[in-house]
Amino acid sequence: MRFFPVRFSSLLSLALAAGLVPLAHGQADTYPDRPITVVVAYPPGGSTDLTGRAVADQLSKKLGVPVVVENVGGAGGAIGAHKVSRAAPDGYTLLLGANNEIAINRLISPSVKYSYKDFTPIGLVASQPMVLVASTQSGIKTTDQFIKTVKSRPGKYIYGSSGVGTALHLSAEMAKQQAGLFMSHIPYRGVGPLTTDLYAGTVDFGVYVLSSGLPHIRGGKVVALGITEKKRSAVAPEIAPLADHPSLSQMDISVWFALMAPPQLPEAIAARLRKALAESLQTPEFRKKLEDSGSTVAPLNVEMNGFLAEESAKYQKIVNFANIKE
Template sequence: MLATFAAAPAALAQAYPTKPVTIVVGYPAGGSTDLTGRTLGDALAKQLGVPVVIENLGGAGGAIGAQKVASAAPDGYTLLVGANNEVAISKLVTKTTRYDLKDFTPIGLIASQPMVLVASPSAGVKNLDEFLAKVKAAPGKFSYGSSGVGTALHLAGEMVKERAGLFMTHIPYRGVAPLTTDLVGGNLDYGVFVLSSGLPHIKSGKVVALGTTEAKRSPLTADIPALGEHKALKGIDIGSWFVLMGPARLPDAVVARLKTALAESLKSPDFRKKMEASGSTVAAPGGDIGPFLQAEVAKYQKIVQFAKIEQ
């Protein structure tokens, strides 16, 4: 009898999955989270032996898609590829967000990439020293843009303000395209991009890169300093990351199967090549990401309080 009970989880893990798995992405097709979800979906399909379908369910900064997964049956057939905004920030800034971290089963970190602080060519600054001197000399005169209130890009900008003691106005945009248009056209002084979105404009000279937002320089842009290298911005470390999660109460055997499939996917040369080409650094396989997510929420909570963000 004991042997039978001991074998049950292993049998369940071997049986799962028996039908297609759906990965929900809380954004329209074409963005960094969608690209991550589709790349991972292809890799997981090979590991799990069943089709993996991507469902784009945009709205509310990713929260609508995340809510669907939080409310789904805990059977492993509805998963979320989520990013900072919907996983860790939405609950802090939006009263209507009904889910919390406890409503998910974390499976693993997929990848991350820094954000990058940029200047419009018309701003007349070429580096962090010039940026800090100019903004400090005229408090309230300058503004910076992001892809929306309460997004990771917004919080990165507020972290820069807090660390350096700057007074700048935040301008929220409805996506990267209008933000880029105003920066290139000289209607906006500064902006924050996810590195993969900003890099083409940096390379073309349409915007000036001032610094990336993680603790160390990105290996993809070793010529762009990390903001934390500057004495006025020590300790800045905020990136855009992507995680695989399921609903709360997923069976242990299903979680184990998914963690194994994810780990093998992260080691795949094809997966790594595609993710690195998009500007992401692939995560190390394995490990419990629960503490990481809790630490991220605590970090964002401090920035939200500083910026007095509420929707």
């Protein structure tokens, strides 16, 4: 009988990468013994990137190996997330992702071939509310004025967001659904052009992530109508939740960030990562960095499978209402 060690080794490597062969106990026992890559599915500089770098820095300290960030942008985060969902389940490739690439993209685009179920959740990291704003030229200064004005002229008013199917877009559609409003949506390629049109009064309303909107709000360039979470933000306690208005009492949606691993990750490695993340979330320097950026650090021990299922169901209702498709 002839043996083909090279060919068998190749097949074994492929099986391991596909998650068909579990990692040996020895590999889990020595994890980690080399650098870990945290994929951020957007270019450098945004809130997801900032959160990813803060997490990577803390994980490196807790795990004792280098943890590097790899920015893999494109397709609203789908390219980077897809890469991690197909990576080897060995704990050396992770995703620091937001709700868009983890839970929303699949609901909108048939070209996205993964869902939140195609990851091993490590833990929730942080969340940040969005904020609905009005152009100063609209003359609207409160949530009540916003609802009454838009209802009085259905179809006349326009709002902008940073893109179709983003959490910002879905938050405005949630408000429309709850309050019975009819407004048109204009998607922008980022907050820069949206801000230009809000300043000019070309669009009446817009949705920002809170950290992006605050400089414009506090500079008097746009008017904050309310944040999208039910509780006030510690960063901007002066801005009331939209849910304080009776017509929007169920309004509760945010941008959140989670650490995810490929599917079929051995439990021993997942437990090691969860412990390191939990320790990171309690580190004062980590908390300060995220809170200064407008985020709220997540509570410990969030049951991730239930959380992701609830969030996905929430987004599905909004997508169905607004008939959002790629």
